[in-house]
Amino acid sequence: MLASRMTRAGVTLALVLIVAACSPDPRIMHIERGQVTPDEFSILPSKPIEIPTDLSTLPPPTPGAANRTDATPREDAVAALGGDPSRLRTDGRLSDDGALIRQTTRYGVDPNIRNDLAVADAEFRRKNKGRLLERWFRVPTYYDAYSASELNQHSTLDAYRRAGVPTPAAPPIVAAE
Structure with a gap:
C-alpha cells in the first residue's frame, strides 16, 4: 500500500517536472525578476518650458491635445x-x-525584415532557453546566450587607433607608470 502511494507520488512528481521543463516561451532575459522599483524607462523627459516674449501669443489650452513640451521621438x-x-x-x-x-x-x-527577425529571434531563443534549473529559478541566460556576439570594446578601440581612425569619444590612452 505504502509502496503504491510512493510510486504514484514519484510518477506525479516526474510528470510535473517534465511539464515544467517544456516551457513554450523560452525567455533569455527576465527583466521583471526582482522588480520592486518603478520602471525608469516608462518616464519620458519633456522638453524645456519656454516662455514667449509676448504672453498674448500663447494658444488657448486644449485638454487632451498635444503640448509644445511633449516628447516627439519620431520627429527628434x-x-x-x-x-x-x-x-x-x-x-x-x-x-x-x-x-x-x-x-x-x-x-x-x-x-x-520584421518577419525574418521574428523567426530568427524565436529560433535563437528556442535554442538558448537555458538549462532546466535556470528556467525553474528564472536565472537570466541572456549574457551566456549572446556572449559569442559580444564586441570586445578594448580590442576594437585599439584596432581603430592603430588604423589611425580618430576616437574623440573614447578615453585617452593612459601611459603605464
Whole structure:
C-alpha cells in the first residue's frame, strides 16, 4: 500500500517536472525578476518650458491635445538623421524627404525584415532557453546566450587607433607608470 502511494507520488512528481521543463516561451532575459522599483524607462523627459516674449501669443489650452513640451521621438529621430521633421505625415511616415530616404535605404530595403527577425529571434531563443534549473529559478541566460556576439570594446578601440581612425569619444590612452 505504502509502496503504491510512493510510486504514484514519484510518477506525479516526474510528470510535473517534465511539464515544467517544456516551457513554450523560452525567455533569455527576465527583466521583471526582482522588480520592486518603478520602471525608469516608462518616464519620458519633456522638453524645456519656454516662455514667449509676448504672453498674448500663447494658444488657448486644449485638454487632451498635444503640448509644445511633449516628447516627439519620431520627429527628434528624423532631425538627428538630418531630415526635416515638418515633413512627417500624421501617420508618422516621411512624405517628401528624399535625402533622408536615400541615405537610410542606400543598402537596400527588405520588406519582410520584421518577419525574418521574428523567426530568427524565436529560433535563437528556442535554442538558448537555458538549462532546466535556470528556467525553474528564472536565472537570466541572456549574457551566456549572446556572449559569442559580444564586441570586445578594448580590442576594437585599439584596432581603430592603430588604423589611425580618430576616437574623440573614447578615453585617452593612459601611459603605464
